[in-house]
Amino acid sequence: MRDSRKPKINKKPFWFSVLFLLKIYWSVYSLEDSQALTPPMGFSTWNEFGCSISESTIVSTGHLMLKKHPADWEGRELSLRDAGYVYVNIDDCWHAQSRDAQGNPQWDSAKFPRGLKWLADTLHQMELKIGIYSCAGTATCCNYFASFNPENPEVGYDPIDANAYADWGIDYLKDDWCNVPSDYQNANGSQKLYARMRDALKAATSKTGRPIVFSLCNWGQYSVYQWGDTIGHLWRTGGDITPEWNSIMSNITANSTGAQYAKPGAWNDPDMMEVGNGSLSLAENRAHFDLWCISAAPLILGNDLSKMSDSIFYILTNREVIAIDQDSLGYQGRKVRTDGDVQIWSKKLKNGAWAVVLVNTGTESTNSSVLWSDIGESDLTRSYPVRDVWQHRTVSESATDSYSVNSIPGHGTVHLVFGSAYWMEPVSIIKNKSLNSSPRGFEKISAKRINSTTTVYIPFTSSNVTIYNLQGKKSSTFFVKEPSWITIPESFAKRNFSIIQIIKSNGSKITLDINSINHSVPK
Numbered sequence: 001m002r003d004s005r006k007p008k009i010n011k012k013p014f015w016f017s018v019l020f021l022l023k024i025y026w027s028v029y030s031l032e033d034s035q036a037l038t039p040p041m042g043f044s045t046w047n048e049f050g051c052s053i054s055e056s057t058i059v060s061t062g063h064l065m066l067k068k069h070p071a072d073w074e075g076r077e078l079s080l081r082d083a084g085y086v087y088v089n090i091d092d093c094w095h096a097q098s099r100d101a102q103g104n105p106q107w108d109s110a111k112f113p114r115g116l117k118w119l120a121d122t123l124h125q126m127e128l129k130i131g132i133y134s135c136a137g138t139a140t141c142c143n144y145f146a147s148f149n150p151e152n153p154e155v156g157y158d159p160i161d162a163n164a165y166a167d168w169g170i171d172y173l174k175d176d177w178c179n180v181p182s183d184y185q186n187a188n189g190s191q192k193l194y195a196r197m198r199d200a201l202k203a204a205t206s207k208t209g210r211p212i213v214f215s216l217c218n219w220g221q222y223s224v225y226q227w228g229d230t231i232g233h234l235w236r237t238g239g240d241i242t243p244e245w246n247s248i249m250s251n252i253t254a255n256s257t258g259a260q261y262a263k264p265g266a267w268n269d270p271d272m273m274e275v276g277n278g279s280l281s282l283a284e285n286r287a288h289f290d291l292w293c294i295s296a297a298p299l300i301l302g303n304d305l306s307k308m309s310d311s312i313f314y315i316l317t318n319r320e321v322i323a324i325d326q327d328s329l330g331y332q333g334r335k336v337r338t339d340g341d342v343q344i345w346s347k348k349l350k351n352g353a354w355a356v357v358l359v360n361t362g363t364e365s366t367n368s369s370v371l372w373s374d375i376g377e378s379d380l381t382r383s384y385p386v387r388d389v390w391q392h393r394t395v396s397e398s399a400t401d402s403y404s405v406n407s408i409p410g411h412g413t414v415h416l417v418f419g420s421a422y423w424m425e426p427v428s429i430i431k432n433k434s435l436n437s438s439p440r441g442f443e444k445i446s447a448k449r450i451n452s453t454t455t456v457y458i459p460f461t462s463s464n465v466t467i468y469n470l471q472g473k474k475s476s477t478f479f480v481k482e483p484s485w486i487t488i489p490e491s492f493a494k495r496n497f498s499i500i501q502i503i504k505s506n507g508s509k510i511t512l513d514i515n516s517i518n519h520s521v522p523k
């Protein structure tokens, strides 16, 4: 009789091998190291300082990142660090003319007399982190030594460099793409060189226990967005940004190509920010920040913090907007529709709400609307509360089907959240700080709007009050002798005006968006 039973195959070894191979695959090809779970935030020297950097540039930037600024719309006096900016990154030109005789990297001791280890310790004591720069080619873009070694092309200087960075206490490495030999100018070559540095960093940091965030900078070549997540925590998606509107729009547009590949620990990088640089208007600076935040971009400041105006600080520390960038879902927002000059960008947030930026690429103020199909909502009867994250208030308790937006400034944005009270959730770092939640007299600053007339109550004596429009131009100044109401000129009573600055008799300043003022009348 034939035995109808099939021979018993023990499937366990097969599945064990699959799991084993997968484990090898993940440990080699995926970072999975819990770093940069939200887009990194910090500062870099390149955009504003170029090669003119030194120990004092870095130390004074660190101090400026801790400096408390005038009270914001919630009455909080915060520093950049409080708002989440922690990395202080040194870009190109920190290097000595050459490596030492053993091939170790050396810093320029004229620029950094106490050295990079001392600098790292100093920043760490300030509860900040330090970043450094290298290049996968034979020399950096400014022609200093880099990690490719033509005499030992298969190994390179990567292990020796990674060990030095780990030893110095570095927290972040940006790896550029200048002077890379032509054999490596393709996807395989790019992956090979960057994976080599990734593995060298992994080996070096496993000894020190201090992880290094790895930032790839091959300018979006070879579809880096498709494989960047297996090698680095962020990857540049285009060429170098300049402080001009067209450059900002072109970088953020290129950055959307691989939007679907962004996720916690892996980010498309449209480049360091130019907010506060060149002659960008206040509206352009705000639009730049809005577009970076809706795109879940790394927020790396590129301006000189010692020269930053209060209005630029106010833009860079708008925690409602930063919270959209740092949303833990890690979804990269993208352009969903174009309506004439207006682009509508939308980003899904982890609590089911949607952030929407309307960006006016024209130069004249214009109107547009957000349609439910823009945010992927098929139920046209569904209503959403709408929050304006620059006005810091609910602009509609319940919008259904669509929401119309008036007066989007030329080269400017309106930034909204559709959905539940997402904005109440502070950025993580703020939770840990003890905040002065009710600074002197803030709660008494109030505004009322009757038809088109806006008046603001200033509860101080002998104070100077200045109103700025969105272009950063002073539009009116008032001297308030006694606590009193001031009337805002009508032309500034809509979206055209933005910032009110009060300088009190003792010299202390308060800067806030007029639209955000508590609209109740004080008793």
Ligand code: GLA
Pocket: 046, 091, 092, 140, 141, 142, 176, 217, 239, 240
């Ligand atoms: C390249 C990079 C820039 C900057 C410079 C430094 O151009 O893209 O971000 O790092 O090099 O030389």
